[in-house]
Amino acid sequence: MRGLFITGTDTDVGKTWMTASIASQLLARNEHKIGLYKPACSGSVRNEEGRLYWPDLEHLYIALREQFPRDRICPQTFEAPLAPPVAAAAEEKQIDSELLRTGIDWWRERVDMLLVEGVGGWYCPLSEDEMVADFATELAFPVVIVARLGLGTINHTLLTLDAVRSRGLTVAGVILNEPVALEGDASVESNAEQIERWGKTSVLGISRHDQHYQPRQTEETDWFGLSVESSRT
Ligand SMILES: Nc1ncnc2c1ncn2[C@@H]1O[C@H](COP(=O)(O)OP(=O)(O)OP(=O)(O)O)[C@@H](O)[C@H]1O
Numbered sequence: 266m267r268g269l270f271i272t273g274t275d276t277d278v279g280k281t282w283m284t285a286s287i288a289s290q291l292l293a294r295n296e297h298k299i300g301l302y303k304p305a306c307s308g309s310v311r312n313e314e315g316r317l318y319w320p321d322l323e324h325l326y327i328a329l330r331e332q333f334p335r336d337r338i339c340p341q342t343f344e345a346p347l348a349p350p351v352a353a354a355a356e357e358k359q360i361d362s363e364l365l366r367t368g369i370d371w372w373r374e375r376v377d378m379l380l381v382e383g384v385g386g387w388y389c390p391l392s393e394d395e396m397v398a399d400f401a402t403e404l405a406f407p408v409v410i411v412a413r414l415g416l417g418t419i420n421h422t423l424l425t426l427d428a429v430r431s432r433g434l435t436v437a438g439v440i441l442n443e444p445v446a447l448e449g450d451a452s453v454e455s456n457a458e459q460i461e462r463w464g465k466t467s468v469l470g471i472s473r474h475d476q477h478y479q480p481r482q483t484e485e486t487d488w489f490g491l492s493v494e495s496s497r498t
């Protein structure tokens with residue numbers, strides 16, 4: 266099974282938005298079986314009937330055309346909008362480290378490519394004894410960094426690039442996303458060039474607020490080509 270790991274420069278930068286978009290782009294080509302995985306999800310919302318749901322999970326479930334069970338997309342969910350081990354502790358539970366990993370195994374026989382969405386940013390705690398960075402290092406899939414378009418993103422993206430590379434991982438590229446509509450931010454014109462120049466990486470594409478992802482240099486981003494079969498899993 267090939268894979269890509271989707272991290273972000275922060276929580277709420279649009280990792281889920283982009284993971285769902287990448288899945289839709291791949292599924293539209295109808296060439297490969299695609300799976301989505303979120304090792305743990307925290308921050309539930311109550312619907313009109315009073316039932317809890319996790320917006321990330323719903324978004325990923327719908328992106329996979331409702332073809333896979335929600336608890337395979339994310340086997341561990343917690344109510345509090347906190348880092349997963351903290352959210353788990355609030356329910357007097359602990360993250361199941363083994364399930365973080367066996368949750369991936371379920372997909373192996375079923376799909377050709379798995380997109381794994383991280384939680385928060387690269388150094389977000391994921392369990393009692395590991396951060397997202399540790400989990401992603403074990404997986405060894407190339408890393409896509411979702412960054413916020415706008416002023417401040419150069420610094421956040423360069424810090425994340427350094428941290429990902431310090432683990433010996435390949436950076437597949439950066440996506441600039443606009444989760445909240447920007448007004449009058451002149452930096453958007455130069456964000457991509459600056460990140461490419463200083464970060465020695467590619468900005469694969471840009472997703473403006475409420476608009477579809479636009480690849481930057483090519484007609485389409487070859488997500489399957491950027492993914493690799495991990496030797497370490
Ligand atoms: N390009 C966009 N246009 C419009 N809305 C967006 C866009 N990107 C993200 N959003 C919205 O911004 C919010 C945050 O995005 P998202 O949930 O994808 O962030 P995240 O990085 O996955 O956060 P988390 O750390 O909780 O997983 C969501 O409500 C999402 O629908």
Ligand SMILES: C[C@H](N)[C@H](N)CCCCCC(=O)O
Nearest residue numbers: 276307308346347348385389
């Ligand atoms: C609730 C939120 N949307 C995410 N699920 C969890 C983000 C945790 C971030 C922790 C941190 O880095 O400070």
Ligand SMILES: [Mg+2]
Nearest residue numbers: 280281321382
């Ligand atoms: Mg998310």
